[in-house]
Amino acid sequence: xxxxxxxxxxxxxxxxxxxxxxxxxxxxxLFVVSTLVVFRFALPEGADDVAAQGLLWVALVxxxxxxxxxxxxxxxxxxxxxxxxLAPTDRSAIWLGKSAAVFIFLCALDAVALPAxxxxxxxxxxxxxxxxxxxxxxxxxxxxxxxxxxxxSRTRELILPLLFLPLAIPLVVGGVGAGVSxxxxxxxxxxxxxxxxxxxxxWASFEYVVSE
Amino acid sequence: MSTSSLNRSGFGSPVPxxxxxxxxxxxxxxxxxxxxxxxxxxxxxxxxxxxxxxxxALTAYACFGWGAFKxxxxxxxxxxxxxxxxxxxxxxxxxxxxLTLATGSIWAKASWGHWWLWSENQxxxxxxxxxxxxxxxxxxxxIEEGPRRANISAVYALFGIALVPVSFLAIRxxxxxxxxxxxxxxxxxxxxxxxxxxxxxWVAISALAYALYRLELLGKRLDSxxxxxxxxxxx
Numbered sequence: 001x002x003x004x005x006x007x008x009x010x011x012x013x014x015x016x017x018x019x020x021x022x023x024x025x026x027x028x029x030l031f032v033v034s035t036l037v038v039f040r041f042a043l044p045e046g047a048d049d050v051a052a053q054g055l056l057w058v059a060l061v062x063x064x065x066x067x068x069x070x071x072x073x074x075x076x077x078x079x080x081x082x083x084x085x086l087a088p089t090d091r092s093a094i095w096l097g098k099s100a101a102v103f104i105f106l107c108a109l110d111a112v113a114l115p116a117x118x119x120x121x122x123x124x125x126x127x128x129x130x131x132x133x134x135x136x137x138x139x140x141x142x143x144x145x146x147x148x149x150x151x152x153s154r155t156r157e158l159i160l161p162l163l164f165l166p167l168a169i170p171l172v173v174g175g176v177g178a179g180v181s182x183x184x185x186x187x188x189x190x191x192x193x194x195x196x197x198x199x200x201x202x203w204a205s206f207e208y209v210v211s212e
Numbered sequence: 213m214s215t216s217s218l219n220r221s222g223f224g225s226p227v228p229x230x231x232x233x234x235x236x237x238x239x240x241x242x243x244x245x246x247x248x249x250x251x252x253x254x255x256x257x258x259x260x261x262x263x264x265x266x267x268x269a270l271t272a273y274a275c276f277g278w279g280a281f282k283x284x285x286x287x288x289x290x291x292x293x294x295x296x297x298x299x300x301x302x303x304x305x306x307x308x309x310x311l312t313l314a315t316g317s318i319w320a321k322a323s324w325g326h327w328w329l330w331s332e333n334q335x336x337x338x339x340x341x342x343x344x345x346x347x348x349x350x351x352x353x354x355i356e357e358g359p360r361r362a363n364i365s366a367v368y369a370l371f372g373i374a375l376v377p378v379s380f381l382a383i384r385x386x387x388x389x390x391x392x393x394x395x396x397x398x399x400x401x402x403x404x405x406x407x408x409x410x411x412x413x414w415v416a417i418s419a420l421a422y423a424l425y426r427l428e429l430l431g432k433r434l435d436s437x438x439x440x441x442x443x444x445x446x447x
Contacts, residue, residue, distance in 0.1 A: 149364050153354035163351060163368070166344035167375060170382035177385055190385055194378055201374055208287050208363040 006089040010097025015104065017074055024070045025105055028063050032113045035059040036120055049122035053179045056117050057172045060132065061139075061165075063113070067105050068143040069160050071098060072151040081151075085210050095144055095206035102140040110136070124179075127188065131178030134191035135171045138198060142167055145202040148209050170194050227430055230423040237416035241409070249409040258322035263410055265315040267417040268308050269334065273376070275305030275421060276341070280373040283366035295362035296436075298369055299352065300428045304421055306345045312338050333383050340379050344372060 018025055039055040075081040084094050110132050118124045143164060150160040171194060177187035245263045252259035279301035286294035316335045321327050330336060348368055355361040402410070 145367075149351060149368065152360060152364060153351060154356075155350075155354045159347070159350055159354060162347040166340055166347065167371070169340055170378050173382040173386040187385065190381060193381075197374055197378060198371075201371065205287070205367040205370065208367050212359040212363070 003090055003093055006093040007097045007100060010084075010094060011100035011104075014074070014098065014101035018101075018105070024067055025108060028067045028105065028109050029112045031066055032059055032063040032109060033116050035062065036113070036116055040120055050180050052117075052121040053128070054176055056113070056121070056128075056179075057175050059117075060110070060113060060135070060175075061168050061172060063109055064106060064139045064143060065161055065164060067102065067109070068139075068147045068164065069150075069157050071102055071144055071147045076151055081210065091207040091210060092203050094210065095148075095202060098148075099140040099144045099202075102144055103136055106136040106140060107133075127184035128175075128179040130188055131175040131184070131191060134188060134195060135175045137195040138171050138191065139168070141195065141199040141202050145206055145209060148206070152209070167198075225426075225430060227423065227426045230419070230426055234416070234419040234423040237412070237419050241413040241416040244409040244412055249406050250403060255323055258319065261315055261319045261322070263413040264417070265312065265319055266410070267414040268315060269312040269338065270414060271417050271421045272305050272308035272312055272338070272341075274418065275301050275308060275425070276345070276369075276372055276376070278425075279305060279369050283369040286362060286366045287370075290359075292359075292362065295365065296432055297429065298366060300425055300432065302345060302348055302369055302372075303428065304425050306342065306349075307424075308421060309338055309342050309345065313342060331387065333380070333387065336383050337376070337380050340383075341372070341376065344375060348372070 036056075036059055039052070039059065043051060043055070072081070075084065085091060110129075114124050114129065114132065146163045146167070147160055150156050150163060153159055171191065174187045174191035174194065178184040178191070181187055241263070245260055249260075249263070251257065279298045282294045282298035282301060285291070286298060313335065316332065316338070317327050320329050320332060320335070328335075348365065351368060352361065352365050355364060
């Protein structure tokens with residue numbers, strides 16, 4: 001139980017930091033709305049709703065990247081990661097705590113992005129919402145780990161999209177499929193599978209990313 | 213310097229032998245492909261690229277798998293040499309992956325008149341993998357050398373091996389809804405000679421990859437030994 005308590009403490013710390021400083025989430029929300037507006041003008045006249053569905057996912061993935069690039073910024077700027085690594089807890093708790101915080105950010109993002117999409121483009125169906133939630137799990141699990149890798153490199157913000165986008169392709173396939181397919185269950189199951197596989201992999205390997 | 217490290221520095225190394233073996237096998241494979249294997253009734257001469265395209269693709273998978281295996285060993289046993297071995301395997305895998313894209317593209321042009329087809333699942337998968345492993349090099353060379361870099365590279369290389377089946381599944385799923393299949397590669401049944409030629413070509417390409425792997429490893433180790441020696445002399 002102490003493991004879960006540690007995770008909760010770590011996640012709470014991130015949320016409290018965000019509530020006080022407000023430097024990531026407002027930027028993400030503004031970015032996603034701006035992106036959707038840009039897409040409105042990027043789509044030629046007469047483009048159908050299916051194309052717009054694809055663009056929704058582009059907007060979500062890129063906005064998530066914006067947030068992920070900042071995910072480890074407080075630790076890096078304060079030099080706190082070494083302290084966390086030395087703390088008497090399992091190191092995967094650091095990953096899980098950060099992922100939980102990122103997941104909450106992503107849900108807040110969707111709470112703005114999906115209504116905005118429905119307003120500007122086309123109504124959002126239930127399976128799209130389910131797809132977005134499942135994709136959030138995958139994005140926060142894998143994105144947090146990749147952001148920790150990127151934070152250890154010299155070219156942080158530059159390298160994160162390069163690491164993340166090839167891994168995000170299956171998420172986009174699953175999400176778009178869930179939205180536009182006649183049988184979304186298969187795509188949702190695929191997203192669940194992706195989340196499971198990569199969550200286990202990230203959980204097991206995070207320790208090696210932050211320690212020597 | 214101990215005998216084992218001398219050996220690893222290249223004295224008495226099997227690399228020359230491997231190189232001769234690999235080039236011999238590639239020569240035999242070429243001869244078989246062009247002079248022994250019958251011409252495909254449907255596709256004609258352009259089908260010959262199959263004997264190289266598919267073995268190169270399989271070899272690329274093998275290299276990525278080998279790199280991930282070495283990465284696992286590194287995380288498990290914490291021995292420094294696995295880092296270099298994993299890196300070299302991924303490097304070879306990326307080279308063979310790029311060759312797969314090139315040969316696949318040529319084949320697509322010859323057979324269907326397009327340089328790129330999204331309906332070719334394997335080719336799309338290789339594109340995703342190529343992007344993924346290109347980022348591996350970006351990541352590796354932007355982290356300072358040391359155990360941290362070794363660990364991070366290893367974790368990333370392990371992700372690659374999970375990405376292969378997941379991406380393949382994703383591409384298959386996407387094909388059904390997002391891009392309907394236009395072309396199928398329903399190859400005619402392979403005759404015995406064709407299959408034999410294919411096997412020889414596969415062995416030849418694998419031998420070539422292994423020889424290149426050992427050669428690169430040898431060069432990289434010589435480099436690092438030389439650097440150590442220079443540092444020891446200067447201090």
